[in-house]
Amino acid sequence: MRKLAAGNWKMNGTSAELSELDALAKVHAESSVDVLICPPATLLSRAADRAGNSIFVGGQDCHAAKSGAHTGDISADMLKDAGATHVILGHSERRTDHGETDATVRVKTVAALGAGLLPLVCVGETESERDAGDTLDVIRSQLAGSLPDDLNGADFVVAYEPVWAIGTGRVPTLYQIAEVHELMRAELTGRFGSSANETPLLYGGSVKPGNAAEIFATSNVDGALVGGASLKASDFGAIIQALEAA
Numbered sequence: 001m002r003k004l005a006a007g008n009w010k011m012n013g014t015s016a017e018l019s020e021l022d023a024l025a026k027v028h029a030e031s032s033v034d035v036l037i038c039p040p041a042t043l044l045s046r047a048a049d050r051a052g053n054s055i056f057v058g059g060q061d062c063h064a065a066k067s068g069a070h071t072g073d074i075s076a077d078m079l080k081d082a083g084a085t086h087v088i089l090g091h092s093e094r095r096t097d098h099g100e101t102d103a104t105v106r107v108k109t110v111a112a113l114g115a116g117l118l119p120l121v122c123v124g125e126t127e128s129e130r131d132a133g134d135t136l137d138v139i140r141s142q143l144a145g146s147l148p149d150d151l152n153g154a155d156f157v158v159a160y161e162p163v164w165a166i167g168t169g170r171v172p173t174l175y176q177i178a179e180v181h182e183l184m185r186a187e188l189t190g191r192f193g194s195s196a197n198e199t200p201l202l203y204g205g206s207v208k209p210g211n212a213a214e215i216f217a218t219s220n221v222d223g224a225l226v227g228g229a230s231l232k233a234s235d236f237g238a239i240i241q242a243l244e245a246a
């Protein structure tokens with residue numbers, strides 16, 4: 001499996017920030033890992049044009065329906081048409097801000113696959129769930145509910161993002177990351193067989209140039225989903241380099 005460095009720009013970036021993408025595309029044209037940028041939808045088409053063949057471009061969400069009366073939403077087919085190859089689904093900010101449940105994520109995953117997009121399905125515990133000792137149960141349950149049946153492991157990506165680590169500068173210990181990633185690999189193998197060895201398992205939550213190498217050296221970590229540090233080509237470039245070296 002190829003490793004994946006994914007950048008989620010969230011609700012950041014206007015035309016001016018496309019220069020960061022240009023800088024990345026220049027430096028990482030021949031990367032040994034896959035590089036993905038998920039800009040806001042308003043930039044998707046232009047980002048796809050400028051990313052060329054060296055960087056994948058993805059959406060940050062899609063609607064479960066192919067089309068219809070859903071003001072403000074975007075379908076998987078529309079993302080694909082705009083040049084996307086991937087889509088983030090079930091990010092904790094979608095779960096919190098828009099009430100998305102595992103069932104919502106599951107139908108969106110089906111829609112994404114139907115449009116030919118590679119879904120990055122996000123899971124992660126809140127701080128109170130971790131404090132209560134429920135982390136592994138939460139992850140197990142989110143994986144079970146968010147992923148449809150009969151998948152091939154190569155057809156999707158899972159991102160483990162502890163909610164309390166997102167944008168906070170706080171990162172789980174390497175042991176905690178390894179524990180969750182081992183559980184995810186085992187759960188996916190139980191469900192999808194040996195093809196689960198082809199599922200990239202990303203860690204996300206305050207990944208920076210300074211901590212990327214040790215996170216990437218952790219067992220069953222195949223890349224990262226990066227928020228804040230993906231907005232600057234120099235920072236994201238350093239994270240990509242750490243993944244290339246891992």
Ligand SMILES: O=C[C@H](O)COP(=O)(O)O
Nearest residue numbers: 008166167205206227228
């Ligand atoms: O999608 C990305 C994650 O939410 C991580 O964000 P962050 O790197 O700013 O903590």
